[in-house]
Amino acid sequence: MTSAQRVIGDLRELAARTSNAEGAQRLAWGPIWRDARAWFAGKIAELGLEVENDSAGNNWVTLAGASSRTVIVGSHLDSVPNGGWLDGTLGVAAALEAVRLHRASPPPVTIKLVDWADEEGARFGRSLLGSSAASGSLAIDDIRELKDRQGTRLVDALAENGVVVDSMLQAHRELKAVDARAYLELHIEQGPVLESMQKSTGVVQGTFGVERHMLRFSGQAAHSGSTPIPMRRDAFLAAAQTALACREIGLRHSSPGAGVVCTVGVVNVEPKIVTAVPGVCEISLDQRALDPVVLAGMLRDAREASERCAHENRVSVDWHRLWRIEPRPFDPQLLRLCEEAVREETGEAPSLPSGPLHDAAEMVPHMPVVMMFAYSSNGLSHCKEEDTPESHLEATIRAYLRLVDKTVAHVARSS
Numbered sequence: 001m002t003s004a005q006r007v008i009g010d011l012r013e014l015a016a017r018t019s020n021a022e023g024a025q026r027l028a029w030g031p032i033w034r035d036a037r038a039w040f041a042g043k044i045a046e047l048g049l050e051v052e053n054d055s056a057g058n059n060w061v062t063l064a065g066a067s068s069r070t071v072i073v074g075s076h077l078d079s080v081p082n083g084g085w086l087d088g089t090l091g092v093a094a095a096l097e098a099v100r101l102h103r104a105s106p107p108p109v110t111i112k113l114v115d116w117a118d119e120e121g122a123r124f125g126r127s128l129l130g131s132s133a134a135s136g137s138l139a140i141d142d143i144r145e146l147k148d149r150q151g152t153r154l155v156d157a158l159a160e161n162g163v164v165v166d167s168m169l170q171a172h173r174e175l176k177a178v179d180a181r182a183y184l185e186l187h188i189e190q191g192p193v194l195e196s197m198q199k200s201t202g203v204v205q206g207t208f209g210v211e212r213h214m215l216r217f218s219g220q221a222a223h224s225g226s227t228p229i230p231m232r233r234d235a236f237l238a239a240a241q242t243a244l245a246c247r248e249i250g251l252r253h254s255s256p257g258a259g260v261v262c263t264v265g266v267v268n269v270e271p272k273i274v275t276a277v278p279g280v281c282e283i284s285l286d287q288r289a290l291d292p293v294v295l296a297g298m299l300r301d302a303r304e305a306s307e308r309c310a311h312e313n314r315v316s317v318d319w320h321r322l323w324r325i326e327p328r329p330f331d332p333q334l335l336r337l338c339e340e341a342v343r344e345e346t347g348e349a350p351s352l353p354s355g356p357l358h359d360a361a362e363m364v365p366h367m368p369v370v371m372m373f374a375y376s377s378n379g380l381s382h383c384k385e386e387d388t389p390e391s392h393l394e395a396t397i398r399a400y401l402r403l404v405d406k407t408v409a410h411v412a413r414s415s
């Protein structure tokens with residue numbers, strides 16, 4: 001059996017164990033997720049190694065090498081409800097194989113495998129929970145009061161899994177004690193770009209920066225029958241014109257190889273009556289780009305557009321920031337190694353930014369990072385249809401194992 005086949009076999013085994021007819025059910029902190037981790041611990045035990053937990057509930061496996069300089073490989077085992085078989089698990093299973101291959105003789109540098117806890121944030125709404133604790137960016141006060149839909153408190157769900165919320169940031173000190181020289185993550189693309197190019201594998205340039213706002217347009221609610229159109233102060237129309245303008249702004253700021261995105265995903269109108277002109281309309285705006293200058297330009301243009309559209313409709317507009325994260329470009333040297341590995345395996349090395357966030361983004365301030373993407377059938381993810389055709393999957397796994405070897409050699413040479 002080849003390494004790639006062994007990884008795919010592991011993935012199918014895990015999927016069979018933790019999925020039902022609707023897809024993967026490895027929701028973080030719940031029983032099926034714990035079972036996925038028990039499966040993982042079994043695989044590690046077969047190698048004569050042990051799984052350790054950090055203070056944030058992340059799983060770590062250490063394969064000690066000749067040097068304490070460390071290459072970290074991994075991803076996450078948790079899934080959204082009714083999720084796919086590859087999101088997160090692909091990166092863990094491929095990293096497991098890398099450890100297996102290096103188990104035979106001690107590697108020149110230390111290899112650590114990580115399975116991050118609660119990447120998805122599907123239950124409590126906070127993504128990258130374990131990795132943000134390890135990176136030190138997690139604000140404990142922001143999560144202490146979180147509850148899931150059943151009313152279960154996050155602090156209780158974590159306590160059930162041996163994690164004390166107020167101690168989670170100790171994971172940051174634990175990570176800082178590691179002489180980490182690289183973080184490598186393989187992940188399914190979750191979008192249609194590689195498929196559109198018919199490429200198995202892509203080099204990820206970095207994760208998009210995000211500007212996320214709510215825009216509140218305030219006009220005047222009025223009777224729809226008695227208020228002539230020119231005399232209205234229709235908050236919805238101002239919001240709708242702004243949404244269309246933001247689409248144009250996104251297209252204008254996109255360049256080949258450096259696409260940007262913007263999305264209006266929420267619309268609330270008041271009073272929400274078929275016979276009333278909307279007096280208030282709120283929309284969300286989520287803008288993403290890899291280049292910070294481009295992201296700032298998109299934001300500025302969107303503000304101007306919203307003010308122009310508000311003025312035209314005789315309403316006012318207020319902006320309220322929900323969240324932001326700066327772009328996280330990956331390490332130039334690791335990008336070069338990643339390109340080499342992909343090119344050697346597939347002949348060409350297309351590169352693309354990551355629109356979704358990943359645990360890798362949390363590691364960028366602390367160590368050199370790179371990610372590799374696998375072809376995503378129909379661009380679908382977070383659903384049971386999520387898939388990568390087996391030939392593309394095998395090529396990607398081989399490329400990733402090459403990347404691990406190249407990085408181990410690179411770190412061994414460095415001082």
Ligand SMILES: [Zn+2]
Pocket residue numbers: 076087088119187
């Ligand atoms: Zn994922």
